[in-house]
Amino acid sequence: MVTFFVFCFFSKIMTERLLIKALSGGKNTKIITLNGKKITKMPSALGKLPGLKTLALQNNLIPKVCPELCNLTQLTTLNLGNNLLEEVPEEMKYLVSLKNLHLAGNRICRFAPGACDGLQNLILLNLNNNHLTQLPQEVNRLKSLTHMSINFNQLASIPRELCFLKNLSELQLNYNELKCIPEEIKFLKKLQKLLLARNNIGVLPKELCDLKKLRILDIAGNIIRIFPSGFQDLKLREFYCEGNPLFLQWPEIAKQQENVWSLQEITSRFVINHPAENNPFLMDAMEWYPEIRRIISQRKTCAVCGQYFITTWLECVQFVPPPKAWKISKNLQLVPVRALVCSYKCFTQRDPNLFGIARV
Template sequence: QRKTLEPTNKQVCLDLREILLTLTELNLGNNIFEEVPEQLKYLSSLQKLHLFGNKITTISPTIFDGLEKLIFLNLNNNKLKYLPPEIHRLENLENMILNNNQLESIPKELCSLQKLSELHLSHNCLITVPEEIGYMTNLRMLCLSRNRIGVLPDGLCKLRKLRILDVAGNKIQIFPIAMEDLMLRELYCEDNPLLQKQPVSAIQEEEVWSLKEIAARFIFSQLTKEDSILHTAVKQNLEACNILSKKQECAQCGQGFLNIWLECVRFVNKMKISRNVHLLPVRTLLCSYRCFNHPGHGFFGIAVP
């Protein structure tokens, strides 16, 4: 008579543990989780994690300790209001989807995820985007539609691999200075209060520069000369270096200046942009009314209501 050997509880647990340790994809979507299960940190082989359609409001920082191999994370349709700074530990992450949450900000630590190629943050409550986003050098798709963003950071223009940018349905009036440096294939910016080409009467104010501004402009002009003795003097003065690091450059004459003297806009149509938007308003800085009054430059002053 043959005997059937039933597995012991201990053997079942060992087998289950072995399976979990080799698990590469886990789908926990459309459940009623209110927080990310902390036990997930023990799934050291996990590469794809789906947590969409839950009621998650918080993520424990310790969850990121054991998920170094994670490349895909989907947290769509939850109730997240913030992300812990420890999210930077997901250093192999390539795709993060956080649409339809309640995020009010993005931690700057998120921007250290240099392998990230897609970041989806549509339908949240974002007001700003961190300047450090320029560190995400492999980002190819950035979706920020239907938030409350008023100003895009200059760091955005450092994303040389970015091909798709979606900022539709925000509060953006003007784009960063170096916007044309991006090699975008698709740009969605409809439903924003973009500045329009509408002539208004202008009032030219008297140009009165502070001593600090006068000195800074003189130094900027001298530093363009190779034999200037100011090169050595500036390097030896940390306070001067800090002040001069805030240099702006006039779009008309190319001269350096310190404080924003005259903020203007130019309208470009060299980019493939979304429907209903024919010209893209791009921020431009001028150093003086003299440059603004120079004929033929195509810059428009911004009227303050």
């Protein structure tokens, strides 16, 4: 214990000397590094260095930031990793030039109100190894963000607002408690790397297939059984899915069922399979009855005949070989992809790699 206090005493002296040296440089001081100094309080003297560009204070014992941090409006990199912070502090909103923010290895469980307000130039946000259970809606204010890493937290969901960060190219959410991915993920048009390993995700949204620039996808260790239709068309370079209970190719005989459709289904199939521009009556009906447009918007495509329909006769799984360009998990020989069939007639004419999914 005595040794520890002696170490802390000398660390404090060294810290003060480093600060004095930095202050002697005045406005010309650009970088301060005080890593692993057992600092228990962020030095208020930092407020006298408005021209500071980089501040590294990781591996200390800092529980909160000092108010003077607000003066560092030219700061571009701040590293407070491995400290004792319990929130993303409100003072962050004053760091209008900040591009890189490292807060990994703290005890962060919340964002202070307004913390995201001024971070319009933030490019990288690292919140790994914290205690976050949710993200605030205000995360959508990080307009310039390209890299977000929130591995090893306790997130139960992703706010749809996160999906409006149009510049995001890398999103890491490994080792959380996620159960689903919002369909708004389709708006992350620049996303190239998505890591979702070791969560509780059971279904991937079909909108994931809209991510044309996605190159790396890791969903290992979830509870996914089947992938959305069109998944095999993604231009991935790396795909990892080990540890999921994927459907395996196991043929079963399907019992014949009569095709009994409601009048709404019959009408809907007629409307959506006959373009309105060729039928003035249908065009007028869709204009005057919004309900018709709503029903049509829910249309699906039969995997066999290619016709549109509303009510699914049978949900199927189609086994397709992974594209040769994909670097894949070991033992992944066939990718189970969701497919829908509109009638028994189509089911009897299906491809030999298309199987009905038995519901227990």
